[in-house]
Amino acid sequence: MNNPQYPVARSTNLVIQEVPNEVxxxxxxxxxxxxxxxxxxxxxxxxxxxxxxxxxxxxxxxxTGEQVSDDLVWLAIDQLNETNLLEDQVVVDLKGQSRRDALKKIGLASMIALPIVASLAAPQNALANLSCGCTTSANCGTNNPAQNCPATCDTDIGLCR
Amino acid sequence: MDQIFEFAFVMESFGVRLRIESNDETLLADAAENLRWAFAEKLNIYEDEGDASLSFGLELKGSEFILYRDNEYFTKGEIKRIFLKYMNSVVRNRVAEFAPEHTFIHAGSVGWKGRSLIFPAKSFKGKSTLTSELVKLGADYYSDEYAVIDDNGLNHPFPRPLSLRTGEGKDLRENEVPVTEINGVAGIEPLPIGMVIITEYDPESDGDLSQLTTGEGILETLVHTIPFARDPKTSLKRLKTSLNRAIILKGIRGDASDFALTVLSNIDNNLDSNDLDESFFWRR
Known part of the structure; x- marks a missing residue:
């Protein structure tokens, strides 16, 4: 276990792509x-x-050329914890404040943008984007590789709905 | 991949070679015709070759049509036309997954004033409708199914016939419509992506879009990127290259014809400024 005051960014099993001002x-x-x-x-x-x-x-x-508080860093670390982007979970020290209170306080005082980590589940396979089509009622709904496929098949047109 | 049925041909599209095989010569010939129609000019068929690492098998067994993918059971059907249509969409999906030099995004796509506009979305979210409305206004047709990007960030056409759905409920119908039937023109040249629009249709909405950063836009788009699960590194790299200079919008749109007109007007009014009309798009 690393010292929680010295967090370590995860480096394994990640694909990283930098874009201007974002990662x-x-x-x-x-x-x-x-x-x-x-x-x-x-x-x-x-x-x-x-x-x-x-x-x-x-x-x-x-x-950034701006004053940055420890609390702002903790807010970032809190999100990095949640998204498993640190080697070990770190106990976040917001000095007794809730995350919401800390956000409000830091947001008002900070000259730089609050840390944001936006996340989405990636498609698990190529079929996730396949159009929801059917050939019999047996391959609609959960039997269809397309996501969110309705359960009923209209074999006249080959669409689940 | 061993051949399991007597009759076969090899098709090649975007560098992907697939063997299509069947125990029924007529079914195989119908499959070839069906694929030629859907892939337009993006398909070569080699009837004298059987060697390919990926395959689809089409078995006629009594009154049933059975589809195999890489020699494993995939699905079956009873109506030939529907079976072939579904086979076709699965074959296109396979090409989209394995194309070595291109990354396929599930998206509608048109060309306008030297840039392409893409609309990533899942099925039934109005890609084809929006694409057809833009084409009716003069945009070049690229695809209603896939944006196809290369290492230079250029979007290539994949101009299959538009899949236009009409009616609702019991009256829902899907028609494959060549772009010329809506007086449209298919684009030929690969184009840089100028705009990405991620929307859902809401008939009550006048349009409510916000602009995303490049990173946010890539995040939203990768969900619709076909080979992402197989090759996330290359997918992310190509997404970065292609979306780096694009305006990326997300939100709700109303009627497709009104929305299409608004989009093209905004682009025309702001061609030089790389910025959009504040009166329509809320920006941060």
């Missing part, structure tokens, strides 16, 4: 894709196991 990460283990905004990405990239939360706040501050 896209596909987690092979969970089949989820994540988009980190600039703030979340800066925090994540700074989690090397050697920097404390306070060090990370200073580093993100120097990258």
């Amino acid at each position: 896209l990460i596909f987690d092979i283990d969970t089949n989820k894709a994540h988009c980190l905004n600039r703030t979340a990405a800066l925090v994540w990239k700074s989690c090397d196991g050697k920097r404390s939360v306070n060090d990370i706040a200073k580093l993100v501050g120097s990258e």
Whole structure:
């Protein structure tokens, strides 16, 4: 277990693609894709196991040219925890505040964007996008490889509905 | 992949070779005709070759038609026309999954003023309807099924006949309509992607779209990216290259013909500014 004050960004089983001001990460283990905004990405990239939360706040501050609080870093780490993007889960220290209160307080005080990690489940196979068609009533609904396929088959037109 | 039925041909599309085989020569000939129709000019058929790493088997057994994919049972049907139509969509999906030089996104796609517009969506979300409305307004038809992107981020045409559904409930019908029947023209040249529109149809809505960042847009689009599960690295790389300079919008749209007109008008009014009319699109 790493020291929770020195978080480590996960590096295995991830496919990473950087775009301007954002980082896209596909987690092979969970089949989820994540988009980190600039703030979340800066925090994540700074989690090397050697920097404390306070060090990370200073580093993100120097990258953005703005004052960055430990609380803002904790908010990012909270989301990185939830999305399994850290090597080990870190106990988040928001000093007794709820996440909502912390968001409100930091949001008002911060000159940089709040950290955001947006996530979506990736398709599990190529058939997930197959049109929902049918050849008999036996291959509609859950028997059809297409997602959200209705249970009834109209064999006149070859569509489930 | 061993051949299990007597009659076969090999088809090639976008660098993917598939063997189509059957125990019935007539069924195989019908399958070839069906595939030629759907793949338009994006298909080569080699009748004297049988070697391919992927295969589909079509078995006629009594009154049943049975489909095998890579020698494993896939589905069956009783009406030949419906069976072949479904076989065709599964074959297209296979090409979309394995094309080595291209990444297929489940999306409608048109060309307009040197850029392509794509509309990633699941089935029954109005891709074909929106595509046909844009084509009726003069956009070049690229596809109502797949945007096909390459390493340079260019979108290639996949101009199968449009699959247009009419009616509702019991009256729902699906027709395969060549683009020329709606007075449209199929695009030929690969184009950079200028706009991505991720919408769902709501008949009560006047249109409520917000602009996504590039990263958010890629996240939303990868859900519709056919080979993503097999090759996430290449898929993400090509998505980045192709969407890097695109305007990406997400939200609810109303009537397809009104929406199509609004989209093209907004693009025309803002061609040089790379920005959209604030009166229609809420931007952040």
